[in-house]
Structure formats: C-alpha cells, structure tokens
Amino acid sequence: MRLLTWNLAMMERSEEAPLQWGQVDTEAVVRQTVLDLKPDVVCFQELPGVVPFAETHDMIRANPRSHSGNLAVLVTHDLMATNPTFKTVTRTAVVVDFPEHNLSVANVHLAPGKAGADDRLHQLSMTLQAADNDNVIVIGDTNLRVGEDQALKRIGLSGDLPPKPTWDGYRNGFRGPKGQFRAYFTRALATSAIALADQEVIDRPTEAYEHRFHVSDHFPLLVTADRS
Secondary structure, three states, X not given: OEEEEEEOHHXXXXXXXXXXXXXXXXXXXXXXXXXXXXXXXXXXEEEOOOOOOOOOEEXXXXXXXXXXXXXXXXXXXXXXXXXXXXXXXXXXXXXXXXXHHOEEEEEXXXXXXXXHHHHHHHHHHHHHHHOOOOOEEEEEEOOOOHHHHXXXXXXXXXXOOOOOOOEEOOOOOXXXXXXXXXXXXXXEEEOOOEEEEEEEEOOOOEEEOOEEEOOOOOOOEEEEEEEO
C-alpha cells in the first residue's frame, strides 16, 4: 500500500507565490500530485472546509475539524469497493479500517507545540484503541519532536524519520522569516507487523508566473507499507 500525506496549510497563498495565485490553483497542484504519484491512500490535514478532488479516488465520509482546519482521507476506487469502515477520534484523527486487508490507517493531526508531548502520546493511544485490528499505520501531521520517539515505543508504534525534514523554512519560504526552522512534523508510524519503506519527501517547488514556490508550508510525504 502506498500512502501520501500532506498538510495543506489551509490552502493559503505562500509569501513567495505570485499575487494572482489562488486556492483553485493550489487545488490543481494537489490534484496533479495525486495523479502523478498514484497513492492508494491520501491523508490531508489543515483543509479550509474544501477537499481537493482527484478523479482516481473517493473520499471517506469523515471530515472532522482538528485544532487547525479539517482532516480528509481519499482512497482509490478499488479500495473503496472493499467497503472500508471509519471512525473519528475526537478532533485528532480519522481511522479507516480495511477488513479485507486486516489493516487500519489513521490520518492524524496531533496537538502542536513543544509542551504538547503528553497530549500527543495520549491522542496516539486513543487512535490505536479505535482501530479494529492490531495492524495500524498512523500517518499525518504528528507535530512530534525527534526526542519523543522513545515514548512512541511504549505504546507500540515506531517509524524511521523521513530522509529529509518535512518542514524546512530555509528552503520553503511559505511563512517567510518566521518559518525558518527544520522539523519532522509529518511522519509515518506503524505497529510491529507493518514495515514502512521507501519514504520520499516531495519537496519540488511549483513554478508559475516566473515564481518558484511551494503550495504549503509542509512538504508531502510518500510511504510504502507492507507486512514485515
């Protein structure tokens, strides 16, 4: 299973984008990214009440609002035909269960800030409890700091850091000077029976109107999951 996750920053305009760039243009970039990468599952965070369309995918009928924007999960038509079920976990996750595959995928947007470590761990524990089986992939904007990985192991989750930061304000001027730091907020984690591989941070800029810029302050992350 290939999974793509992307925090879309409320689909606002980057400080580096041309003035004529609008939400409809961002939607077009997101759609083309999904069509090009062909993920089985797409997890969006920080949507402004609008879910980008991709004709290759259907939307799971859950669109909860997190602490910032909405969550949404898209799955391919083939996966939708297997009749997945879903549930929301407070305001932090959408858990999609695929009974035919004995697998659950949780799209998360966890509590922000350095002081939110205990809240994040609690939210992850609740997410695991909500899944219908023990084979769980947790993916999305986790807001995790690198030092929190040991705590993840205590609740049965693990996952390597992506090969590059998924937030890099030095290379991505979406937020201007105030965004100049690097972090691995977007992550993929899994329980022990799931192997995560081939992580790719999609950090190519968009080019339009003689500008080079990114359509979100977070880079999307593409991951392949298989049974270990």
